[in-house]
Structures are given as C-alpha cells and as structure tokens.
Amino acid sequence: MAQRLAYLGPPGTFSEQAAIKFSPGAQHVPFPTITAVASAVMTGMAEEGIVPIENSLEGSVPETLDLLISEGTLHIRQEVMLPIEHCLLARPDTTPQEVQVIFSHPQALGQCRRFLERCFPKAQLVASLSTVAAVQEMKGASAPSAAIAPGRAAELYGTAVLARGVQDHPNNVTRFVVLATNDHPRTGQDRTSLCFSFADDRPGLLYGVIGEFSRRGINLAKVESRPTKESLGRYIFLIDIDGHREDPLVKEALEAVGKQASVLRVFGSYPRSKA
Amino acid sequence: MAQRLAYLGPPGTFSEQAAIKFSPGAQHVPFPTITAVASAVMTGMAEEGIVPIENSLEGSVPETLDLLISEGTLHIRQEVMLPIEHCLLARPDTTPQEVQVIFSHPQALGQCRRFLERCFPKAQLVASLSTVAAVQEMKGASAPSAAIAPGRAAELYGTAVLARGVQDHPNNVTRFVVLATNDHPRTGQDRTSLCFSFADDRPGLLYGVIGEFSRRGINLAKVESRPTKESLGRYIFLIDIDGHREDPLVKEALEAVGKQASVLRVFGSYPRSKA
Numbered sequence: 238m239a240q241r242l243a244y245l246g247p248p249g250t251f252s253e254q255a256a257i258k259f260s261p262g263a264q265h266v267p268f269p270t271i272t273a274v275a276s277a278v279m280t281g282m283a284e285e286g287i288v289p290i291e292n293s294l295e296g297s298v299p300e301t302l303d304l305l306i307s308e309g310t311l312h313i314r315q316e317v318m319l320p321i322e323h324c325l326l327a328r329p330d331t332t333p334q335e336v337q338v339i340f341s342h343p344q345a346l347g348q349c350r351r352f353l354e355r356c357f358p359k360a361q362l363v364a365s366l367s368t369v370a371a372v373q374e375m376k377g378a379s380a381p382s383a384a385i386a387p388g389r390a391a392e393l394y395g396t397a398v399l400a401r402g403v404q405d406h407p408n409n410v411t412r413f414v415v416l417a418t419n420d421h422p423r424t425g426q427d428r429t430s431l432c433f434s435f436a437d438d439r440p441g442l443l444y445g446v447i448g449e450f451s452r453r454g455i456n457l458a459k460v461e462s463r464p465t466k467e468s469l470g471r472y473i474f475l476i477d478i479d480g481h482r483e484d485p486l487v488k489e490a491l492e493a494v495g496k497q498a499s500v501l502r503v504f505g506s507y508p509r510s511k512a
Numbered sequence: 513m514a515q516r517l518a519y520l521g522p523p524g525t526f527s528e529q530a531a532i533k534f535s536p537g538a539q540h541v542p543f544p545t546i547t548a549v550a551s552a553v554m555t556g557m558a559e560e561g562i563v564p565i566e567n568s569l570e571g572s573v574p575e576t577l578d579l580l581i582s583e584g585t586l587h588i589r590q591e592v593m594l595p596i597e598h599c600l601l602a603r604p605d606t607t608p609q610e611v612q613v614i615f616s617h618p619q620a621l622g623q624c625r626r627f628l629e630r631c632f633p634k635a636q637l638v639a640s641l642s643t644v645a646a647v648q649e650m651k652g653a654s655a656p657s658a659a660i661a662p663g664r665a666a667e668l669y670g671t672a673v674l675a676r677g678v679q680d681h682p683n684n685v686t687r688f689v690v691l692a693t694n695d696h697p698r699t700g701q702d703r704t705s706l707c708f709s710f711a712d713d714r715p716g717l718l719y720g721v722i723g724e725f726s727r728r729g730i731n732l733a734k735v736e737s738r739p740t741k742e743s744l745g746r747y748i749f750l751i752d753i754d755g756h757r758e759d760p761l762v763k764e765a766l767e768a769v770g771k772q773a774s775v776l777r778v779f780g781s782y783p784r785s786k787a
Contacts, residue, residue, distance in 0.1 A: 293739045296574040342618060343641055364639040366618055440754075443735065444719070444726035451719035459747060460718065460735045464568045472734060479715075 242415075243268050243277040243286035249369045249390035255319045255413040256287050271300045278416050279310055287317065291412040294348065301414070302463055305504045306432055306473060313430055313505035315415035322409075323349055325400040326372055326391050327383040333399050336360055338378060340371035341385035349385050352403040357383075372396060412510075420482075420505030427481035428458065429506040431491070433498035434465070434473040442497065443474060449493040450478055453486040473500075481506040517690075518543050518552040518561035524644045524665035530594045530688040531562050546575045553691050554585055562592065566687040569623065576689070577738055580779045581707055581748060588705055588780035590690035597684075598624055600675040601647055601666050602658040608674050611635055613653060615646035616660035624660050627678040632658075647671060687785075695757075695780030702756035703733065704781040706766070708773035709740070709748045717772065718749060724768040725753055728761040748775075756781040 242260055245252035246267020256265045266283055268274045274286040290301045305311060323345055327336065339346075339353065339360045345368050346353070353362065360383075365371035368386040372394050375384035383399060384390075391398045414430075421427070435442045450457055456479040462472035480487040482503055495501045517535055520527035521542020531540045541558055543549045549561040565576045580586060598620055602611065614621070614628065614635045620643050621628065628637065635658075640646035643661040647669045650659035658674060659665075666673045689705075696702070710717045725732055731754040737747035755762040757778055770776045 291739075294574065296572055296577075296738065299569065299571040302571075342639070346641070362641065364618070364641045364645075366621070366637065366639045370639075438731065440729050440731040441726040443732055444722045447719045447722055451716040454715050456713065456715040457718055459737050460749065461737060462734050463571065464566075474735065 240264065240285065241266050241283040243274045243283035245271055245274055245288060247367075247369050249372070249387060249393045250367070251319060251321060251387050251411060252287060252289060252413070254387060254389050255289075255317050255411070258319060259287060259315065259317045259413070259415060271298070272304060275304050275308060275311055275416060278418065279308065284417065285314065286416045287413050288416060289411050290414045292321070293408055293410045294406055295344070297461060299463070302461075302475060305430075306463070306475075306502065309502065310418060311416050311504075312418065312420040313414045313507050314417040314419065314421045315507050316428070316510045317413040317415065318510045319411050319413060320409065321404065321411050322388060322402050323385050323404045324388045324391065324398050325383050325403050326375065326386050326396040327381075327399050328376060329397045331381050331383065331397070331399075335381035336383045336399075337380045338363055338382040339385065340365050340374045340378075340382060342366070342368050342371065345371075345385045348409065349403045349405060351405040421507040423481040423483050423506070424508045426509050427479075427484075427506050428477055428509045429480060429482050429487060430475070430477050430504040431502060432473050432475045432504070433494060433501045436499040438471070445497050446474075446494050449490040449497075453490050455480055455487060455490060479509075515539065515560065516541050516558040518549045518558035520546055520549055520563055522642075522644050524647070524662060524668045525642070526594060526596060526662050526686060527562060527564060527688070529662060529664050530564075530592050530686070533594060534562060534590065534592045534688070534690060546573070547579065550579050550583060550586055550691060553693065554583065559692065560589065561691045562688050563691060564686050565689045567596070568683055568685045569681055570619070572736060574738070577736075577750060580705075581738070581750075581777065584777065585693060586691050586779075587693065587695040588689045588782050589692040589694065589696045590782050591703070591785045592688040592690065593785045594686050594688060595684065596679065596686050597663060597677050598660050598679045599663045599666065599673050600658050600678050601650065601661050601671040602656075602674050603651060604672045606656050606658065606672070606674075610656035611658045611674075612655045613638055613657040614660065615640050615649045615653075615657060617641070617643050617646065620646075620660045623679045623681070623684065626680040631675075696782040698756040698758050698781070699783045701784050702754075702759075702781050703752055703784045704755060704757050704762060705750070705752050705779040706777060707748050707750045707779070708769060708776045711774040713746070720772050721749075721769050724765040724772075728765050730755055730762060730765060754784075
C-alpha cells in the first residue's frame with residue numbers, strides 16, 4: 238500500500254502541489270485545516286502530513302508554528318520549497334475581454350492587486366473562502382467571470398487558464414514542512430528547527446542561548462518570536478540552525494540550551510532543501 | 513485645525529477603533545491599504561498614520577514590517593494595544609434562531625470557528641473582502657443573515673449586536689503603531705524598534721549584534737527575521753529593545769551594531785504601552 242500523505246485540501250491547493258512535488262507516488266489525503274492534517278499524523282490516519290510554514294511575502298503561518306510548539310509528538314521530517322504561481326482561470330468559453338467578476342481568497346486577490354488594476358480595472362472583486370472555492374463559484378456564476386487560483390485547479394476542475402504568473406512579486410515561494418512522528422536520519426546537509434522560552438524576562442537570556450550555537454560555529458538561519466497565548470509581551474523563540482541534532486556539536490549546544498531555557502523543544506532535524 | 517490621523521479604513525474597522533483609542537480628538541482619515549496610510553504620512557496628507565503591526569494570534573503584519581524596512585522617512589512614534597473583540601451583527605429584525613448565512617473576512621471566520629460550529633452549525637459561511645464589507649452584504653442579503661465584525665461597525669451601519677466576544681481565543685490583542693516623520697522624544701519608559709541585515713551568512717553575526725545589547729544590560733523584547741524579497745534563505749532581522757535611542761547605552765550599542773551590520777535602520781523610539 239502506498240504511504241498516506243495528509244495535506245491541506247481540497248485538491249487543487251498549493252498544498253496539494255507541494256504534496257505531489259514531495260512524493261508523487263504517495264496516496265494524497267486532503268484534510269480541511271492545518272490542525273486536522275496534524276491530527277491525521279498523530280492518530281495514524283496518515284504516516285506523514287504536509288503543511289505550509291512560511292511564505293516569502295506573507296511571513297510565517299502561525300497555525301503551523303503553534304501546532305509544533307504545543308504538540309510534542311509531531312516532528313519535522315522534511316522541508317519542501319514551492320514557488321507560488323497564481324493563475325487566472327475561467328470557463329473555456331470566456332474571453333479575457335468579457336470578464337466582469339473575479340473571485341478569489343482575499344489574500345490571493347491582494348497578491349495580484351497590481352495585475353488586476355492594470356488588466357481588469359473595472360472588474361468586480363469577490364471574496365471566496367479559498368482559491369478552490371473561487372473556481373467553483375466562478376464556474377457557477379451568471380456573469381462572465383474568472384478566478385485567481387493555482388494552475389493545478391484548472392486541470393482538476395476543467396477550466397481554461399487565461400493567464401499564468403499573475404502575482405505582483407516574482408519571488409513568491411512557500412516553504413512547506415512534512416510532519417511525522419519521527420524526524421529524519423542524519424544526511425550531513427541538515428537543518429534543525431526548535432523553540433525555547435524563559436521563565437523570566439532578564440536581559441541576556443536570548444543572547445546566552447544564541448551564544449551556545451555561535452561559539453560552536455553553528456549557523457543560525459532564522460529567528461522568530463511568537464507571543465505566548467497568555468499575552469503579547471511574552472515570547473517563545475523559534476530558531477532554525479544548520480546541522481542535525483545528532484551532530485556532536487549541535488547535540489552539545491542543545492544540551493547547554495536545555496539548562497538555560499525553561500522550555501526547549503526540538504521540532505526535528507531534516508535534510509536542507511536545495512531550492 | 514485638528515491633527516489628521518490616517519488609518520486603515522473604512523470606518524468601522526479595528527484600525528479605526530485603535531485611532532479613536534489613541535487620539536479621540538484627531539481628524540480620522542480612512543485609507544484603503546496600509547501602504548496608502550504610509551503614503552499619506554510621507555506626503556503630508558496626514559501628520560500621523562496608525563497601522564496594525566502584530567496580532568497575538570496571527571503574528572506580524574508583513575505589509576507593515578516591509579514598509580518600515582523600505583521607507584526610510586517613516587518612523588514609529590507610538591504603539592497602541594487594542595483587544596480584538598469580534599461581534600455577531602444582524603439587522604434589528606433578525607433573531608439568532610433565524611440566521612442562515614454568516615458573512616465575514618475568512619480570517620475573522622477562522623478566529624470564530626468554534627463559536628460558529630457550536631451556535632450556528634447549519635449556517636452557510638460566506639467570505640467577504642473585509643469585515644465592514646461583510647456588514648454591508650449582510651444588510652443587503654435576502655436570507656436572514658449575520659456578520660462577524662467589530663462592535664463599532666454596529667454603531668456606524670445601524671445594525672443590532674446579537675453576540676459579543678465571539679472569538680475563540682480570549683487573548684486576542686493587536687498591537688498598532690503610529691507612523692510619523694519623526695519618532696517620540698525620550699520619556700524614560702521607552703522602546704526602540706530596528707532592523708539590520710548582513711552582507712554574508714557567517715555563523716555568529718547575529719550573535720555579535722545581540723551581544724552589543726546584552727552586554728549593556730539592554731533587554732531584547734522581540735526578535736523576528738523576514739525573508740528578503742530576493743529569496744527565502746536570506747533574512748532581515750527585526751528587533752525591539754527596551755530603552756530610547758538617545759539613552760547613552762542604547763546609543764552606544766546602536767553605533768556598535770552599525771559597524772557590524774551591512775544595513776541598520778532604526779524605525780524609532782516611543783513610549784512603551786502599558787496594556
């Protein structure tokens with residue numbers, strides 16, 4: 238039986254594209270929310286689940302970060318980079334000149350604002366709950382319409398592609414992570430993601446932790462602080478470092494950090510994505 | 513003439529609530545996007561502009577961070593914390609039992625998912641471009657409808673409030689910043705926001721910068737890295753520190769950081785918000 242890979246559905250989303258890119262032969266199982274994808278992995282409905290964690294324009298996906306922080310049994314096993322290409326889809330009989338209404342999720346409409354202003358200044362923009370819902374609403378609309386959605390949705394829902402790459406920023410990339418109950422064995426080209434927090438708020442605590450990595454020549458790729466759910470003023474720090482948690486120096490640094498932080502959780506070590 | 517305060521409109525948004533909280537006597541001028549609020553300040557259409565920068569559940573607002581990074585003439589003069597209370601609004605003649613359709617921005621629907629599942633399991637959820645657009649669509653709908661929106665929208669658009677505080681998480685707070693061409697004079701209880709980046713990616717660069725603050729006993733409240741627009745792998749670091757840029761130790765630290773970073777930009781110093 239093929240490995241089951243849960244993803245943020247429905248079919249046609251960028252998450253499905255990432256699932257296909259990561260593991261074309263797996264059985265791809267759609268779930269309605271990021272939390273549901275995580276539950277599918279934790280309960281054994283799927284061996285792995287793929288969820289977005291960061292977009293080059295929009296920043297981090299808080300729902301994914303919060304799941305990693307709170308669910309001790311979830312680990313990151315892989316990362317997958319997917320260039321985001323928005324397309325303008327329409328029914329096969331609709332020409333660009335006719336389009337009066339354009340459907341999409343507000344975030345996708347926002348990422349294509351300049352394209353829409355230039356090419357469809359008079360079109361009415363209508364919000365949808367997702368880009369895939371936008372395609373379905375476009376198909377059922379009475380006025381000539383279009384939808385901003387992934388190109389994959391055109392194949393699945395039998396629509397034409399009027400235009401490709403309609404996003405305003407050329408470097409729109411989403412990083413996905415593959416969640417599983419275990420992380421990845423060492424490959425020598427790895428990355429490790431973790432979070433930590435402190436019981437109090439003294440100057441120098443974060444510095445002390447970063448020093449454990451810096452002193453050992455471990456590069457720190459990404460740093461982020463998330464407000465704890467209790468209040469805006471207190472933070473959990475999330476970092477990505479180069480190396481595997483079983484590399485001797487990384488292991489040593491993590492042990493030292495564990496003594497300074499009140500909470501330390503290693504989300505996992507996984508091969509660095511090339512693209 | 514009253515001071516003009518630009519905000520992310522239309523009237524009825526949480527940004528308008530923050531503008532009223534910050535400066536009830538100012539002339540509040542709505543602009544359609546965060547970028548437009550910034551332009552209003554830079555071009556003199558308004559003396560100040562208020563925009564969201566961070567929400568306790570959703571994380572940072574990338575559009576605001578990117579503006580601060582790229583627009584050297586914009587500074588942070590104040591911060592304002594606003595508790596986010598979503599309300600369920602309806603026409604005065606609609607009872608909760610009748611509601612068949614609920615309109616809102618997908619993010620607001622997401623923040624109230626549990627409430628909606630419990631109290632309106634059969635209602636159809638419909639996406640809108642904003643919470644204020646949702647109120648207008650609800651008012652014009654043929655089926656008995658409701659909208660998730662700020663309570664302020666009920667006053668402005670003549671609707672009833674069926675329920676208050678319908679968000680799932682109790683600690684939903686948005687931090688706004690007031691943008692101006694100058695930051696705030698020293699008060700003794702200040703915060704400073706800045707960003708920096710490095711020309712290369714060697715281990716220890718971030719550590720070196722954080723050390724300049726740590727060594728001088730300057731507390732670091734928030735750290736974040738934003739991907740540069742060029743690629744996902746390269747980052748700009750954004751931090752908040754306690755103190756004013758004219759405090760002698762902060763000034764000294766900033767000078768030292770300026771020598772290590774390839775780019776250093778101080779967004780401004782401003783009084784710390786109490787709530």
